[in-house]
Amino acid sequence: MAKIIAIANQKGGTGKTTTSTCLAGALQLLGKKVLLVDCDAQCNATDTYGAQTEDVCTLFDVMTRQGTVEEGIQHCEAGDILPSDNALKDIDEQLVRDMGKNFRLREALESMSEQYNYIVLDTPPQLGLALVNALIAANSIIVPITADRYALAGLSQLSQTIGDVRRYFNPTLKIEGLLLNQYKSRENLSKEVVEQLPVIAQSMGTTLLDVKIRPSMGVRKAQAERHSLFSDDTAKSTSAEDFKALAQKIVEEDKNGKL
Ligand SMILES: Nc1ncnc2c1ncn2[C@@H]1O[C@H](COP(=O)(O)OP(=O)(O)OP(=O)(O)O)[C@@H](O)[C@H]1O
Ligand SMILES: [Mg+2]
Numbered sequence: 001m002a003k004i005i006a007i008a009n010q011k012g013g014t015g016k017t018t019t020s021t022c023l024a025g026a027l028q029l030l031g032k033k034v035l036l037v038d039c040d041a042q043c044n045a046t047d048t049y050g051a052q053t054e055d056v057c058t059l060f061d062v063m064t065r066q067g068t069v070e071e072g073i074q075h076c077e078a079g080d081i082l083p084s085d086n087a088l089k090d091i092d093e094q095l096v097r098d099m100g101k102n103f104r105l106r107e108a109l110e111s112m113s114e115q116y117n118y119i120v121l122d123t124p125p126q127l128g129l130a131l132v133n134a135l136i137a138a139n140s141i142i143v144p145i146t147a148d149r150y151a152l153a154g155l156s157q158l159s160q161t162i163g164d165v166r167r168y169f170n171p172t173l174k175i176e177g178l179l180l181n182q183y184k185s186r187e188n189l190s191k192e193v194v195e196q197l198p199v200i201a202q203s204m205g206t207t208l209l210d211v212k213i214r215p216s217m218g219v220r221k222a223q224a225e226r227h228s229l230f231s232d233d234t235a236k237s238t239s240a241e242d243f244k245a246l247a248q249k250i251v252e253e254d255k256n257g258k259l
Helices: 016-029 044-049 059-063 086-094 104-110 129-137 151-168 188-203 217-225 232-236 238-255
Strands: 003-007 034-038 074-076 079-082 118-122 140-146 174-181
Touching (some): 016 079, 016 118, 016 140, 059 129, 151 188, 217 238, 232 238
Parallel strands (some): 003 118, 034 118
């Protein structure tokens, strides 16, 4: 059965899309079958994978039952993706009168459960039906954070959202951990924020993950050239090493039944 991991933080620009695409790539390197679902109307993951958005079935069509996941999945060079297009920005209005509006993604992904080992959900920074559907469909969440002064604001919003989702919809939703992204160990400001993070993680019922993602030009190059971080010269970047370590940890802990 596929494990569904949402990559979420209600603060923008913390590395949700980067984590989603690179973790999906790193899990594939370990021989896992992975589906990436782009739940963000900004379509950054879709763009990074070089997926089509014109005249194709996208997540919006799946959530509004105009298409199926099977119809929507595209097999790109970087991996399998259910893409998004700009229409997703109107999903809240589209489903406003729909009784099952919070469960559309969970229902849709049920049919994929035997075909993939992992389903990774890239989510938007703002709270709306796309994020709520992702958190209800997910078994667990990874929270990418950057060590800046405003890092903690997004976390308190996310904690509240996760609390509500657990209370009303998905009581077993687990936070796998906070993932420090673009981490520069020598920066004083980073150190200050990083020192606070274990306590904050504990208050959210989780931990700061040991694996930290260092920044690298490889990430930006792979995104700009629309290829996997693990192909070409970017495969040797520090971020690639770190994402491989993250994938390894996830797979090992799943094997040990810890997650
Ligand atoms: N480890 C990294 N090394 C270098 N650049 C990075 C790294 N992680 C993220 N970035 C860059 O930081 C920017 C923000 O990253 P990303 O788009 O993944 O964040 P996001 O949380 O998905 O943003 P949004 O909230 O808008 O969806 C991007 O330009 C990305 O290339
Ligand atoms: Mg993003």
